[in-house]
Amino acid sequence: MNMQTSPETASDGTASMSPVIAARDLDLTFQTNDGPVHALKGVSLDINKGDFVSFIGPSGCGKTTFLRCIAALETPTAGQLTVNNMSPDEARRNRAYGYVFQAAGLYPWRTIAKNIKLPLEIMGYSKAEQDRRVEEALELVELSGFGGKFPWQLSGGMQQRASIARALSFDADILLMDEPFGALDEIVRDHLNEQLLQLWARTEKTIGFVTHSIPEAVYLSTKIVVMSPRPGRITDVIDSPLPKERPLDIRDSPEFIEIAHRVREGLRAGHEHD
Amino acid sequence: MKSLLAVLTVLSVIIGLWYAACVPMNIKGVLDQAERGGEVVEPATPKARRDASAIGLIVKNTFVISRSWSVERPRLPAPHQVLDELWGTTVEKKITSKRSLIYHGQVTLSATLLGFAIGTGLGILLAVGIVHSKVMDMSVMPWAIVSQTIPIIALAPMIIVVLYSIGVQGILPKAIIAAYLSFFPVVVGMVKGLRSPDGMQLDLLRTYHASTNQGFWKLRLPSSLPYLFASLKIAIAASLVGAIVGELPTGAVAGFGARLLAGSYYGQTVQIWSALFAAAILAALLVFILGLLERLILKRMGV
Structure with a gap:
């Protein structure tokens, strides 16, 4: 019970506030040559401040599309979606979120430090402020001392950490991550998952995280959203009873295995609808 | 080293082909000049040579082959003639000269x-x-x-x-x-x-x-x-x-x-x-x- 209270007490201070991200009956239909594709159908979800929400499901279930809707990179065809009580596009203009893509997407002609500076330059921070924030962001992802290196001099995992630092540098409250570790091997992934949890604990950001991996979703999240395809919809939302402090070997605990089982069941149920 | 060899091979083949091509291209001029110089060439008159094939003329007058690489106004100049001219009109001429x-x-x-x-x-x-x-x-x-x-x-x-x-x-x-x-x-x-x-x-x-x-x-x-x-x-x-x-x-x-x-x-x-x-x-x-x-x-x- 104690486990479950910690996220709640965290939101107690902001009890009067509405959810950071609120979706009601969201629909998104793409018109393609093969007819309409229902990427999202009737998606409703609240994400509170400080939540770590994972979206899991097979390809085509709309998890990335939903994340892109929050980021105003896609526009829903029906329903309501608010981010920080604004429309997603207003939130984007207010730089409410940092977005991490599956590929690091660092500019090869910029050093790591200059890459992290990119959003700061665009947003018009002063030179001194830029330098300070770059140092801070590098430290958050444990890349201090690598600022002068070029992307090709870093491993894939380090590049992805640099791209996370870039998303953190302007200190948006929301961090949206679209399969950020999908292209990395298991060991690097475990390490980055651990680091991400520490980073989340330190920064208290609200994180939306898209993944294919059940253990990753269960290990990281306070809330797991299970989705299924055709049409893309939410089939289960699981509030995790796991404590905030999570060593890697928590993955062998009965609670962990139980949640993983429920996620797997949810994914299977989604498939039976086909 | 290997690639240098390949480059030199290609270069020498091109130069070799060029020298070879000079012979049939210039043979008639060379023969005309030899005839005027009193040498015996085969066939003996320009008119007879005009319709003869270049290869045939080469076979009959092998002694003039080397001269086709140093004709004054050749149809096809030999590589060393071009190099000579290049050298003469760049290094040996003043830059202000109209011939430089x-x-x-x-x-x-x-x-x-x-x-x-x-x-x-x-x-x-x-x-x-x-x-x-x-x-x-x-x-x-x-x-x-x-x-x-x-x-x-x-x-x-x-x-x-x-x-x-x-x-x-x-x-x-x-x-x-x-x-x-x-x-x-x-x-x-x-x-x-x-x-x-x-x-x-x-x-x-x-x-x-x-x-x-x-x-x-x-x-x-x-x-x-x-x-x-x-x-x-x-x-x-x-x-x-x-x-x-x-x-x-x-x-x-x-x-x-x-x-x-x-x-x-x-x-x-x-x-x-x-x-x-x-x-x-x-x-x-x-x-x-x-x-x-x-x-x-x-x-x-x-x-």
Whole structure:
């Protein structure tokens, strides 16, 4: 019970506030040559401040599309979606979120430090402020001392950490991550998952995280959203009873295995609808 | 070491073929001269030789083969004759002399560089417009393509006449013809380069709420540089061709084009060939310099 209270007490201070991200009956239909594709159908979800929400499901279930809707990179065809009580596009203009893509997407002609500076330059921070924030962001992802290196001099995992630092540098409250570790091997992934949890604990950001991996979703999240395809919809939302402090070997605990089982069941149920 | 051997092999084959080709090309002239010098050749009269095959003449008069490589006015000069002329008209002539290839080269080079600068500037501007405006993409690109289907040799005299009639002469008409040839590869390469950032890169800038301007300077322009350099190499060679073509119709007194024209008026094949080689060497040099610049800049950019 104690486990479950910690996220709640965290939101107690902001009890009067509405959810950071609120979706009601969201629909998104793409018109393609093969007819309409229902990427999202009737998606409703609240994400509170400080939540770590994972979206899991097979390809085509709309998890990335939903994340892109929050980021105003896609526009829903029906329903309501608010981010920080604004429309997603207003939130984007207010730089409410940092977005991490599956590929690091660092500019090869910029050093790591200059890459992290990119959003700061665009947003018009002063030179001194830029330098300070770059140092801070590098430290958050444990890349201090690598600022002068070029992307090709870093491993894939380090590049992805640099791209996370870039998303953190302007200190948006929301961090949206679209399969950020999908292209990395298991060991690097475990390490980055651990680091991400520490980073989340330190920064208290609200994180939306898209993944294919059940253990990753269960290990990281306070809330797991299970989705299924055709049409893309939410089939289960699981509030995790796991404590905030999570060593890697928590993955062998009965609670962990139980949640993983429920996620797997949810994914299977989604498939039976086909 | 192995690649050096391969390069030398190819080079020696080319030179060997060239020397071999000199014999049938020049044999009749050599035989005429030998006959006038009192030697016995077979067949004995120019008239009889006129319709004979070159190979047949070689077989019957093997003793003159070596002379076909040192004819004064050959149909096809031997490589060493061209080299001799090149050496004589560059190193051994004063630069101020009208017979110095350096002098002529410098005239052509200045038109080439000016044309290259105009063409590149115009090309980049057009590409930026085409990438940012759908209307320009649809209205300018077809004309840019059409412009390259007209043979420059037909267009050059008209450009010169038209410009002359409005009082423009000297280096500018030549530079404009050079620019006409060189802007096209720049447009094509630059459009491709400016469009090279993928959807993810553009989405990333969108999440920062970056302006079109910021997107251009921070992402599109740097991304386009590798493409731009590839285009510049083509453009500078095309620009040199344009400058030479621009020197032909005016009967220009200076420049590689003038040398080619004068050489063909007076049957000075050695002069033509040496001007051609000088132009080729100049083009290679310009492309090489651009290559160095490319390596330097792209390396600094970490691409």
